[in-house]
Amino acid sequence: MVETDKDPAEKKNRFQNNYILQAWLCIFLALIFGISLAAVQAALGPVIIENKLNETKEKVPELLLGTEAAEKMVAANQAFKITPRSIVVEKNGIQKFYSVFEARFEDGRLGGWVTKVDGQGYADKIELLLALDPAIETITGLFILDQKETPGLGNKIIETKWRGQFAGKSTGDQLKVVKGGAKAANEIDAVTGATISSDSVVSIINKTITDLRQPLMDAGRTKKE
């Protein structure tokens, strides 16, 4: 009479073979773990962001003035006054936000600009600091904040030797990556075996300078008045 209770064995079998039911532990654990990870991120996220910000601020004098002058400045017990600003650039109808640090000497003179930008690298996002002189004419320094490039090849972009090439480059020309021996003023030597990583850094820099030159010049001028 009651059709559903006809074959309890088969019913039990079907119940046991249900994928979702079999995986209840996985689903339950995934939920629990997901919630606890969210809690960890909520608790530690701000601390991590602050660590990054402090690192950025610490790097500013060295990036703008070079190591020697930066050490002299610390020895003289002076420091830059650093004001974080956000600059909006509108391109093709899309708004892009740049995080820029304005560095001023203690007497109020503009020391330069440091901007934090990121872009796609070979493996993951590359996050870097680009330092420009007050007139936006030359690059004064480059620092890689975060990268996950191939260890031993692409991650050489963090080394002082490679980063050093950028200091003193004019912002007038687009930078170009070359393999083995940069000759022209706007050429950058690629890291051996990591042309894509090198290209990524250079294209991030080129794009940033194109976008920011005018806004930063304006910002520097209005502040002076």
Next chain:
Amino acid sequence: MADQPTPLERFIRGILPENPVYRQLLGMCPTLAVTNSMKAAITMAVAVAFVLLCANTVTSLIRNLLKPHLRIVVFTLTIATFVTIADRLLAAYMYQMSKTLGPYIPLIIVNCLIICRCEVCASKQPVFTAISDAAGQSLGYGLALASVAGVREILGTGMFFGFRVLPTAWPDWAVMVLPPGAFITLGLLLGAVNWYSGRGAK
């Protein structure tokens, strides 16, 4: 559950008889990659110990609920969670070290040592045994990393934990802190450990 090793046996086995690096050859990626300084090696060992301890405890607690064909998924889920927590903790409280170790902290997820312990011990034995197994294996792993890192840092930079131990006249063997140094050191130490444990067998 007959003939399963006792907690004490598990602990002792992890240190030398079943040392993760020298006897099981597991977790080689960090052993080679982050052993160019003692500080990095010890941080890595502590991170692995944390993940192994947590993963073993959780796995052991749920061992009776595990389905044989879904166990690896559960292990990976557990390990990935604790690795992410370790990674965030390092980034929050040891920022420079977390940058030095870079991708190798997230890569603990694929460290076979941990999934091996979940499979071999934690999914079959009670919590206390699983914890002492994790402690023994972590200690063994830490000692192995420290032995490779010690040799590499001393010969490569003349320093130990950042303090100078060899006279400044020592010509730093730069190769020791570079990747080839890791292979050379590990190979020689592995040979030495094998020779030492093989002696008694004759």
